[in-house]
Amino acid sequence: MATIGSSHPSLPLYTNTHIPSTARSDSYGQTYNSYSKTHSAPAPPKHIHYSKCNGRRKALCIGINYTGQRNELRGCVNDARRVRQFLIKNGYPPENIVLLTDDSEDPRLLPTKKNILACMKWLVKGAQPNDALFFHYSGHGGQTPDLDGDEVDGFDEVIFPLDFKKNGHITDDVRPLPDDCRLTGLFDACHSGTVLDLPYIYSSHGRLKGSHVSSRARRRKATNADVISWSGCKDGQTSADTFHGGVAVGAMSHAFVSSLTNQPNQTYQELLRSVRLILHPRFSQKPQLGSSHHIDTGLKFVF
Numbered sequence: 456m457a458t459i460g461s462s463h464p465s466l467p468l469y470t471n472t473h474i475p476s477t478a479r480s481d482s483y484g485q486t487y488n489s490y491s492k493t494h495s496a497p498a499p500p501k502h503i504h505y506s507k508c509n510g511r512r513k514a515l516c517i518g519i520n521y522t523g524q525r526n527e528l529r530g531c532v533n534d535a536r537r538v539r540q541f542l543i544k545n546g547y548p549p550e551n552i553v554l555l556t557d558d559s560e561d562p563r564l565l566p567t568k569k570n571i572l573a574c575m576k577w578l579v580k581g582a583q584p585n586d587a588l589f590f591h592y593s594g595h596g597g598q599t600p601d602l603d604g605d606e607v608d609g610f611d612e613v614i615f616p617l618d619f620k621k622n623g624h625i626t627d628d629v630r631p632l633p634d635d636c637r638l639t640g641l642f643d644a645c646h647s648g649t650v651l652d653l654p655y656i657y658s659s660h661g662r663l664k665g666s667h668v669s670s671r672a673r674r675r676k677a678t679n680a681d682v683i684s685w686s687g688c689k690d691g692q693t694s695a696d697t698f699h700g701g702v703a704v705g706a707m708s709h710a711f712v713s714s715l716t717n718q719p720n721q722t723y724q725e726l727l728r729s730v731r732l733i734l735h736p737r738f739s740q741k742p743q744l745g746s747s748h749h750i751d752t753g754l755k756f757v758f
Contacts, residue, residue, distance in 0.1 A: 505750075506637035506681040508587040508757045514542050514552040515578045519566045519594035519617050522557055526595065529703035532556045534593035534643055537704070541712045542589060545719075545758070553577065557617050566594070568616040568625060584635040587758055593705045596644025599624065614644060632680035639758045642686040643705035653684050653745035659731055661724040661752035682747035683723075683756075685711060685730075688740035697737070707742055710734050723752040 518535025520528045539554050553574050555566040563570065578588055595615040613624040632638055655663060687707030697706050710733040714726060721729065727744045734740060744752075 505754070506587065506635050506757075507585045508637050510583055510586040511581075512542075512547045512551060512587045512589075513578055514539070514547050514589035514591070515555070515574050516542075516552065516591040517555045517566050517571060517594065519557050519615075521595065521617065524620075528594065530697065530705045530708075531593040531643070532558055533703055534705045534708035535591060537712055538591045538593075538641065538708060541716065547589065566616055567618045568622040571616050571625060579632060579638075582633050582636045584633055586633075586636050588632075588636070588638045589641070589758060590638065591641045591643075591708070593643040593708050595619075596642070597624070599626075614642075632682070634679040635681060637681045637683070637758070640682070640684040640686075641708070641711060642684065643707040644687065653682060653747050655746045655749055657723070657727065657744045657746070657750075657752055659724065659728045663749065680747060683750075683758075684743075684745040685726075686743045686745070688742065706734055706738055706740065710742070721756055722754060723750060723756045726756050727752075 516535040516539045518531040518533070520531050535554055535556055539552050542552060543549055553564075555564055555570060555574060557566055559565050575590075578590060582588060592614055597613055597615065599611050599613055611626050613626050615624050616622065657663060685707075687705070697704060697709070699709050707730070710730040711726075714729040714733060715721065718725075718729070723744060727742065730742045734742065
């Protein structure tokens with residue numbers, strides 16, 4: 456199982472769906488599993504502090520159009536580039552942002568499974584308290600049968616690298632980051648509502664909707680890090696590819712960047728409402744907000 460976050464990493468509306476047609480099976484290959492069957496569960500978090508996000512900033516932006524493949528997308532590469540520029544304008548150093556797109560001429564920057572896993576490790580390498588890490592993914596997403604019993608609905612949410620037909624999908628879970636380190640995930644993919652397996656999901660009124668993972672999973676994935684996930688839809692929904700101003704974009708990526716560009720100082724609750732309102736007139740997808748710990752959604756969202 457691929458993980459975003461480790462205490463000791465080794466190393467970055469024309470098609471109305473971000474999911475290959477058979478994605479709900481495991482026909483694309485077995486999940487990359489970095490947990491052994493005997494891996495001991497971490498102790499439950501003793502405390503949670505919000506990250507100040509005033510330390511080092513690093514980001515990984517991934518956009519995959521799957522050019523020439525079945526279910527080709529149009530806006531994902533544009534999404535990744537736009538999010539990169541948005542992060543630069545908000546204080547992320549360009550040299551600390553890795554961009555993986557399938558139109559790259561550098562093979563090291565193609566969003567293959569190998570490169571994505573290596574860049575995930577790079578993202579969290581050397582992370583310290585109050586660092587701000589940002590992970591953006593725009594591409595195909597799906598669900599596969601849960602093999603370790605930590606999903607209430609019986610399915611793991613997955614993302615599909617450029618070479619998924621040969622090398623399989625990636626299951627994104629969070630493993631322990633340093634205490635008080637922020638990881639923000641932005642997922643513009645189908646079935647992405649709980650892609651990071653974070654236990655707390657919130658309504659647009661700021662109320663906790665409950666936990667989607669089992670108590671066993673919550674114990675295993677306990678972390679003192681400050682992890683926030685913004686995803687384009689519920690687990691059972693699809694995320695749209697669309698056009699804005701004649702440019703192909705993913706609906707969620709566009710809504711997220713547009714909302715924060717027009718009104719930078721929003722609370723978690725305000726931002727969730729805003730992206731849902733931007734999408735509501737044209738799309739049925741319902742963006743989701745998740746966290747690794749209970750958050751006060753009336754606080755300003757920082758990243």
